[in-house]
Amino acid sequence: MSTSGRRPFAAITGIGPVSRDGIGLAELAESAQRGRSTGEVDAYPTVEGGVGATASVSLQVRELTNFEPKAHLGKRGWLFMPPATRAALVAANFALRDAGVSGEGAHRTGVAIGTNFAVTEVSDRIDRALLTGGVKDITPMDCPNFSVNVPASEVAIASGLRAFNITLVNLLTAGCEAVWLAARALRDDRADTVLAGAIEGLPPATAGAVLGSVVDASSACLLHLERPEAAQRRGARVYAHITAGTQRVLPIDDSAAACILSAALDEVCRPAPARVHLFVPATVHGTDVADLASSLLSAYGNPRLTISRGAPQASTTSLLWLAGVLANGEPGWVADGRCGLDEEAGTAASDLVFGVVNPYGQLVLIRLAPA
Amino acid sequence: MSGVLITGLGVVSPLGHDLEQFWTGLLKAEQRVRPLSWPGSDVNVAPAYLVEEDPLDTPAEWGRASRFALAAGRAALIDAGLFSADGSGQPLAEIGICLGLGNGDSDLVEAARDGRAKPSGLSWFPYGTAGLLARELGLTGPNMAVANACSASAYAVSFGADAISAGLAEVMLVGGTEAVSRTAMGSFVRLGAVDPLHCRPFDAERKGTVYGEGAAFLVLESEEHAARRFRRGYARVLAAGWSCDAYHATAPEPTGAQAVSAAEDTLARAGAGADEIGAVVCHGTGTPLNDRAESRTLTRVLGQRTAAVPATAVKSTLGHSGGAAGAFSCLTAVLVADTGEVPPTANLTTVDPECALNIVQGGPATTEQRTVLVNAYAFGGNNISVLISADQPLDCEAA
Numbered sequence: 001m002s003t004s005g006r007r008p009f010a011a012i013t014g015i016g017p018v019s020r021d022g023i024g025l026a027e028l029a030e031s032a033q034r035g036r037s038t039g040e041v042d043a044y045p046t047v048e049g050g051v052g053a054t055a056s057v058s059l060q061v062r063e064l065t066n067f068e069p070k071a072h073l074g075k076r077g078w079l080f081m082p083p084a085t086r087a088a089l090v091a092a093n094f095a096l097r098d099a100g101v102s103g104e105g106a107h108r109t110g111v112a113i114g115t116n117f118a119v120t121e122v123s124d125r126i127d128r129a130l131l132t133g134g135v136k137d138i139t140p141m142d143c144p145n146f147s148v149n150v151p152a153s154e155v156a157i158a159s160g161l162r163a164f165n166i167t168l169v170n171l172l173t174a175g176c177e178a179v180w181l182a183a184r185a186l187r188d189d190r191a192d193t194v195l196a197g198a199i200e201g202l203p204p205a206t207a208g209a210v211l212g213s214v215v216d217a218s219s220a221c222l223l224h225l226e227r228p229e230a231a232q233r234r235g236a237r238v239y240a241h242i243t244a245g246t247q248r249v250l251p252i253d254d255s256a257a258a259c260i261l262s263a264a265l266d267e268v269c270r271p272a273p274a275r276v277h278l279f280v281p282a283t284v285h286g287t288d289v290a291d292l293a294s295s296l297l298s299a300y301g302n303p304r305l306t307i308s309r310g311a312p313q314a315s316t317t318s319l320l321w322l323a324g325v326l327a328n329g330e331p332g333w334v335a336d337g338r339c340g341l342d343e344e345a346g347t348a349a350s351d352l353v354f355g356v357v358n359p360y361g362q363l364v365l366i367r368l369a370p371a
Numbered sequence: 372m373s374g375v376l377i378t379g380l381g382v383v384s385p386l387g388h389d390l391e392q393f394w395t396g397l398l399k400a401e402q403r404v405r406p407l408s409w410p411g412s413d414v415n416v417a418p419a420y421l422v423e424e425d426p427l428d429t430p431a432e433w434g435r436a437s438r439f440a441l442a443a444g445r446a447a448l449i450d451a452g453l454f455s456a457d458g459s460g461q462p463l464a465e466i467g468i469c470l471g472l473g474n475g476d477s478d479l480v481e482a483a484r485d486g487r488a489k490p491s492g493l494s495w496f497p498y499g500t501a502g503l504l505a506r507e508l509g510l511t512g513p514n515m516a517v518a519n520a521c522s523a524s525a526y527a528v529s530f531g532a533d534a535i536s537a538g539l540a541e542v543m544l545v546g547g548t549e550a551v552s553r554t555a556m557g558s559f560v561r562l563g564a565v566d567p568l569h570c571r572p573f574d575a576e577r578k579g580t581v582y583g584e585g586a587a588f589l590v591l592e593s594e595e596h597a598a599r600r601f602r603r604g605y606a607r608v609l610a611a612g613w614s615c616d617a618y619h620a621t622a623p624e625p626t627g628a629q630a631v632s633a634a635e636d637t638l639a640r641a642g643a644g645a646d647e648i649g650a651v652v653c654h655g656t657g658t659p660l661n662d663r664a665e666s667r668t669l670t671r672v673l674g675q676r677t678a679a680v681p682a683t684a685v686k687s688t689l690g691h692s693g694g695a696a697g698a699f700s701c702l703t704a705v706l707v708a709d710t711g712e713v714p715p716t717a718n719l720t721t722v723d724p725e726c727a728l729n730i731v732q733g734g735p736a737t738t739e740q741r742t743v744l745v746n747a748y749a750f751g752g753n754n755i756s757v758l759i760s761a762d763q764p765l766d767c768e769a770a
Contacts, residue, residue, distance in 0.1 A: 052484065052495075111615070116498065123477075123554050127484055130557040134413040143558040144620045144750060147473070147520045148498075153751020156617040162629055164613035165753050166526065169472075169498035169518045177515055181530070188533060190613055204480075206495040246539075247467075247513040249505040260511045359493060360502025362514050 008241035008369065009183035011231040014099025014224025015239065016091035016197075017323045019313065020062055020216055023072075024094045028320075029327035046214060050205030051120045058205045060214040062312070067218075080141035083218040084118035084201035085151040091220035092155045092195055099224035100236060101193065110163035110191035112182040113152040113222070114174025114198040114315045119145050121202045151199055155222075163191035171210065172279065172358040173247075174198060175221070175315040180245035180366055182225050192230065197222035198316040210359055212282040212310030221319040238371035239326040243351070244268045250289065250361035257287045257361070262296055268367040272301025274350030279318045281359050282310035289357045303353070311356075318356050322368075325352070375532045376597045376604030376762060377705050379451025379590030381443040381546075384699070385420040385583060385689060388442060390450070394706055398735045400688050400717035404569045404581060407551065414556040417565055420583035420690025421551065432491065434476020435550035437500040439586035439695075444468075444504055444544055451590035452602060453542065454508075464596065467512025467540040469531040470501040471524025471547035473694030474555050481553050500548060512540045518694065521654070523547055524587070525697025525747035525755045529611035531591045541596040546588030546702075547695035555693070556582060562621070564658060570691060571718035572655035572684035573662050573726040580656040583690020587698035589705065604762035606708040609643065609742070612636030616752020623661055623748060627668035630754045634672045634744065637756040645672055648680055648758075649740025650713045652700045653728075654748045655684025656691055665746060666726040672744075681736040682728045687717035697747035701757055704743035708761040711737050 015025045022028030046060040053059070064087070069078050072090040081089075092111075096102075122145040129137040144150050149167040156165045166181065168174040175198025182196035199220040203211055231238050246267040250257040269276070276297060280290055290307045297305055311317040355365035382388060385403040386396030396403075403423070406416040425435070426442035433441070448454040453463050475497035482488035483495070493499055501516040513534055517526045524547020531543035559565050563579070570581040597604060614633040618624035638645060651673075654665055670677050685703050686692075692699060707713050713736040722730055741761035748754050 106617075110613075116496065123480075124484070126558055127481060127554040130413060130553065131485055135557055135560050136413075138557055138561040140561060143562050146552075146554050146558045147750045148518045149520045149523075149749065149751055149753060150620050153615075153617075153620055153753065156615050156751065157619065160617050162615050162617045162632075165519070165615035165617075165751055166613075167518045168515060169475075170501060170514065170516045171493075171496055171499060174516075181515070184533070184537065188537075204490075204495040206490045210493070210496075247515070249468075249502070249511045249514050251509065251511060252506065256511075358502065360499060360506060362502050362505070 006243040008228045008243045010186050010225040010242045011228040012223050012239040013226055013231050013236040014095040015323050016095030016222045017320055018087040018091045018220040019320050020064055023067055025098055025327050028323055032324045032328055051124045051202055053205035059208050061217050063217045082122045082145055082201055084199045085154050087218050087220035088151050088155050088199040089158055091222040095195055095222045095224040105192055106160040107162045108192040109161040110194040111152050111156050111161050112166045112178040112194055112196040114168045114178040116171055116314045117201045117203045118151045118199050119148050170362050172311050172315055173356045173362050173364045175319045176356050176364040176366055183242045186227050193226040195222045196225055197319050200314045200316045203314055209283045210281045212312055214312055216313045219313040219316040221316050221323050240368040240371055243369045244367040247364045250363055252286050254287050258292055261292055264365055265300055268353050268365045269300035273303050273353045275304045275352050277306045277354040279308045279356040374594035375535050375608040376592050376594055377589050377606045378592045378597055378602050378604050379447040380702055381446030381588045383422055383426045383439040383443045384585040385422055388426050397688055397714040400715045414560055418581050419551050422585050434479040436476050436548045437503050440500050440504055440548035441507055443586035444588045447588035447590050461509045464542045465512045466510040466542045466544055468501050468505055468510055468514045469527040469545045470516045471527035471694045472500055472518055473549050474552035477552040478550055519753040520749035521693050521696050522747035522749035522753045522755050523694040525757055528701045528757055532608040535591055535593050541593045543591045544588055545591055547698035548586035549693040549695040550584045551582050566657055569718050570657045570686050572657045572687055573722055573730050574719050575721040575723045577657045580658050580691040583692040585692050586695055587702045606705045606759050606762050609758040609760050610637050610640035611757040614754045618752050621750055623664040625664055627664045630668040631671050633754040634756040637758050641758045647742045648744045649738040650707050650743045651682040652704045652745045653682050653684045654746045655686055663725050666728055669728055678729050680729055681713045681731045681738055683714050683731045684716045700745045704745045704759040707743050708741045708759055713738055
C-alpha cells in the first residue's frame with residue numbers, strides 16, 4: 001500500500017459505471033482501449049434537445065442507446081422511475097458486484113450521491129401538467145420524483161442500505177463531493193462501506209455554456225468505498241486509496257483566487273503527486289482556473305497538469321473519467337472528455353489529484369494513491 | 372464533537388426576520404397561514420405559511436430561496452460578530468458553508484416555464500444557492516449543498532459540525548432555505564398529503580402537512596476559535612446520528628427502527644444517556660403516518676421518561692419548510708437550550724392516542740435540563756437526529 005505517508009480514508013474496491021462508453025467496468029475499459037488504439041472519435045448520434053428545449057435554445061443530446069434497463073433490472077419495478085434512477089440502480093449493482101460483496105453488510109452501508117439533473121425532466125413534466133391540465137393531470141407515479149433525493153433513496157431501498165443516504169447538488173462538483181464526504185464518513189465510523197458517486201439525467205437546454213454543447217441524456221458512476229484495513233482483511237481488490245481531499249470556493253478576484261487555490265493545493269499536493277487533472281466549465285468567465293493552477297503547481301513539484309473543459313455528463317463526468325483511469329490501471333486519461341489513454345503518462349505508481357471547479361468557484365480536489 | 376459552539380443565529384421566517392420576533396412568535400404559537408395566490412393554477416388557495424416580506428437588499432435576479440438564505444445567513448454572521456453590524460465588508464475568518472435545500476430557486480425555473488421570465492445567467496440551475504452565498508458573502512471555506520428533502524438542513528448542521536471536528540474548518544455557516552414551489556405543491560396536492568386547514572402535528576384530526584418557507588442559519592465555531600475572540604456560544608452541537616429506512620420512497624418505516632438507530636447513535640456519539648434529554652424538537656409534519664412513526668421512535672428512545680420530556684413540533688407555527696425545516700428545528704433547539712423555554716405545538720385540539728408523547732400545548736413549557744434532541748426525517752427514509760446542549764459560561768482562562 002503506497003499512500004505517500006498519508007493514512008488513507010478509504011479504499012475503492014468496486015466501480016459501477018453506466019454511460020454511453022460502457023455499461024459496467026469491463027465495457028468502459030474496453031471502450032477506452034479501443035479509443036486509444038484507433039483514436040476513435042465519438043460516433044454516437046445526437047438529437048437536439050434538453051429540458052425545456054425550444055427552436056432557439058437546445059443542446060445536442062446523446063441518448064444512452066446502449067442501456068437496456070430490462071437486461072439489468074428485470075421486467076418490473078423500474079418502469080416509472082426516471083432514467084437517472086434506472087442508471088443509478090444498475091450502477092449500484094455493478095459496484096457492489098465488482099467489489100465482491102453481498103447483502104449481509106447492507107445495514108452498515110451508506111449511500112452518498114451527487115447530482116444536478118436527476119429529476120429535472122420529471123419536475124418539468126409535473127409543472128407543465130399542472131399548468132395545462134391541473135393537478136389531476138399530474139401522474140401520481142411522477143409525484144415523489146420532484147424531490148431530488150428520491151433516486152438515491154431508491155438505491156438504498158433496492159439493496160437495503162441503511163447506514164445513511166445523502167444527496168448533494170452543487171453544480172458539477174457534487175459527485176466528487178459525495179466521494180470525499182463518503183470517505184470521511186468511513187473514518188467517522190458512520191458506515192462500514194459506502195456507495196458514492198454521481199448520477200445524472202437530461203439537463204436543461206440552457207446549460208450549454210457550462211456543460212458544453214453536447215451532453216448525455218443520462219449517466220451514473222458509483223464507487224464502492226470501504227475502510228482500507230477491512231478491504232485488506234477480506235482480500236478485496238483495491239483500485240486506489242483516497243488519501244486526502246479538500247473543498248474551497250475561489251473568489252472572483254484573481255489574486256484572491258490564487259491565494260485560496262494555493263491553500264487548497266497545500267492540502268492535497270504535498271508531497272507532490274505525479275499528476276493533477278482538473279475539470280472546468282465549458283466557458284470561462286473571469287479567472288481561468290486552469291491557467292491559475294498551471295502557474296501555481298511549480299511550487300508543488302510541477303506535477304503534470306491536464307484539463308477537461310466541459311461536462312457532458314454534468315457531475316458524473318469526473319467520476320466516469322476516474323473509472324476509466326482505474327479500469328485501465330494507470331492515471332493517463334486523455335483530457336478531452338472522450339475515451340483514450342495518454343501514451344506519455346507512465347505514472348501508474350504515483351499519486352493522482354483530480355478535481356472539479358464550477359462557475360460559482362466551488363472547488364473540490366481528491367488525492368488518490370495506487371493500491 | 373464537544374468543541375463545536377453555536378455562536379450566531381439568523382432567520383427569515385413567516386413570523387418575521389428578526390430573532391426576537393421569531394422566538395416570540397414561536398412561544399405564542401402565532402398562526403400566519405393563508406391561502407396561496409397563484410391564479411390560474413390548481414394550487415391556488417392551498418394553505419401555506421409564507422414569508423410575506425421579501426427580505427432586504429438581496430439581488431433581484433436571485434430566486435426566493437437564495438434571497439431568504441442570503442438575508443438569514445448574513446444575519447447569523449452579524450449575530451456571531453463575524454461580520455460588521457451593517458453586513459458590509461469581508462468576514463473576519465475563513466468560513467465554509469453547509470446548506471440544506473429542497474426545491475432551491477425553483478421559482479426562477481417555473482417563471483421561465485410559464486413565460487413570466489427569461490432564463491439568464493445560471494438561473495436554469497435551481498440548486499446554486501450555496502455558491503451564490505459564498506461569492507456574495509466572501510466565504511471561501513468548504514462548501515456543500517445537501518438536498519436530502521425534509522432532513523436536508525439538519526444534515527447540513529451535522530456536516531458543518533463534522534468539518535469543524537475534523538479540523539477542516541474553524542467556522543461554518545450552516546442552515547437551510549426553502550421557498551414554496553409550484554411543482555412540489557402540485558405533487559403534494561396530487562398525493563393528497565396537504566391538510567386543508569393548517570399544520571397540526573400529533574392532532575387526532577390531522578390530514579397532512581402544510582407547506583412553509585423561509586431560511587434558518589447557525590454559525591458553528593470551534594471552541595478554540597470562539598475562545599480566541601472571547602465569544603460565548605448560545606449552545607453547542609454535541610453530536611448527530613444518521614440512518615436510512617431503505618423502506619419506501621415516501622412513507623416512513625412504521626416501527627421507526629432506523630429512526631431509533633439515528634437517535635441512539637446520536638446519544639452514543641455524544642456520550643450521553645437518554646435521561647439527559649430535557650426536550651425534543653420533533654420532526655412533526657402533521658402527516659398521519661409520520662407522526663405515529665416518530666411517536667413510536669421517541670417512546671423507545673425516551674423509555675419511561677416519555678411522559679416527562681416536553682416535545683414540540685414547530686411546523687405547527689412555521690409550516691413545513693422542507694429543506695429549511697431541519698435548520699429551523701435546530702435553531703429552535705438552540706433557543707430552548709439557551710432559555711429553558713419550550714414553545715407549544717399549535718393547532719392541537721385532541722392528541723392522537725397513538726402519539727403518546729408529552730406534547731407541549733397551550734403555552735410554553737420549561738425545562739431544567741438544557742440538552743435538546745432534534746429529529747428530522749425525509750422522503751426515502753433519510754433520518755437524522757441532532758443533540759444540542761446549552762453552552763457553559765465562557766472560561767476566560769481557557770482563552
